[in-house]
Amino acid sequence: MKHLLIAPPLLFFFAISVIPLLFTLGLSVTNTSIGGSGSFIGLNNYAQLFSDQFFLRGFLNTILYVVLGVTAQYWLGLGLALLVNSMVHGKRLIRLLILLPMMIPPLIVGFVWQTLLDSRYGPVAGLFTGLHLKPVPWLTDPTLGFVSIVIVDTWQWTPFMFLLLFTGLRTLPKEPFEAARVDGASSWRIFWDHTFPMLLPASIAAILLRSIESFKLFDIVFFITGGGPGGATNTLTLLGYFTSLRSGNLGYGAAMSIILLLTVVVLATLILIVVRRLMARADKAGQQALDQFLAEPLPVKVA
């Protein structure tokens, strides 16, 4: 009976995660193309990756999207959570309005922002002209294209950070804050001495979940820039898709996606280790909260 209960998820795990992973791993050492079969070519695909400018750019982009996007989303989300938490009326309505971008399918986010940022008929260009500034080629300039993607990703996912941090704030005990206020501490000090350390577990959870999701960035870029101009906004998922399905080079695309998987696993582990180190030095309240977090699932279970 008990084996029957757990069997389906394990079956799915093996059938659609382990076997495909091994399959992709197998593909990555062949030159299989979409039309026919391929032959074993050892680690040639991987060797080729390291001299492939498109791949290297995509690799760097993926990491930069994660670092820049998640940082921006964390601080904005934290700020919003604090603002809304200190409100007395209208919390529910404001909260739903803040969550709005997160509810929208990323693909739709993509095409709406594509029209918003268009340099000929988009309202952002209109705003720049209205302010007598030079119109900015948001989507056709390599650097600005990259910045645009970070902005759009931040637009969509700051709400997620807000949600986790806001829920975290509401489960904190009240006493330490009242005591500190009676002692005459400034809001700034109360935030850094109490709120921030006590909120660390929720922060870690939010940052980790967001980072993992960020590595998969695909839909928004697919629509807004399509990876261009000249591969300047590519991500590894996007490259993997174009290489394997559009160009039909399954083996090479498989090698790319294996590198992506390794990067995610290594960086997620690193983040956890660094965070645990930091926490070990943090005050006792934070430590206990972390233990509690690690022992139990997240306060809000959005994965």
Place this chain on the structure above:
Amino acid sequence: MQSKFNLPKITRWVLLAVWGLFAIFPVYWMIITAFKKQRDIFQGPFLFPFLDFTPATQSWERVFGQDRDDILKGLGNSLLFSSVSALIAVVLGAFAAYGLARYTYKYGPYRNNDLSFLIVSQRIMPPIVAVIALFTMFRTVGLIDSPFGMILAYTWFNLPLTVFILTDFMKRIPLDIEHAAAIDGYKKFAQIWKVVLPLAMPGLAAAYLLSFFFSWNDFILALMLTFQKSSTLPIVITNMSAQMEPRWWLISAVGILAIIPPMLAVIVLDRFMERQVLHGGTR
């Protein structure tokens, strides 16, 4: 917790208003675009209906006329795949979660926590890794572009999530209730089905809504595993926009249709979570 910032009330409202404008404007833009003509779109950014441009219902006429079959197909597929896969993921997830909460497993070195981790760890893997292989495998067995294949893929996609959410819920259900049911002569399966699952209803509902939400918003699985027959709404939209001069008015109108279901899901979900927090942060 009341960590009142000493920022003046005005400043707080201004900051919130600035973010609110940033958050809402793109949605507003999409809604008004759905009421524009091609000319109104390409002649520059018009922001205010009736002042800048005359609202037209051209897009909606196409949605309910010429393009109705395409859109209905996408909408129907999206609804079918999302709702059915969410249901399967929740039922299978609930049983597994019950097992993990109540029994001790030991498969070689793997115990309960390791099993949970294995299942949840699938969410860490970028979908592209599995999907390149799935594409090849599905093609071999004829599951490409089939409803069954898509439901299978989405169930896989959401099962880790439902197991994760529901394990916590199952742990909170008191054992005594099952003992009572056992005394009343219920077999184990009936105990779970008739006694435990109804008690876990809020958790099941939350897991269902989240699963639905994620399948509905998926793009990459549908992009790689469907061509025509089983295209979901996102793929229909993608095909519409793959033109030299995309008809943004039409795409926006379909986009509005695509936003409604996930939005309803989140609003209902928000109610659940609010109740949870009110009940003293049930953690």
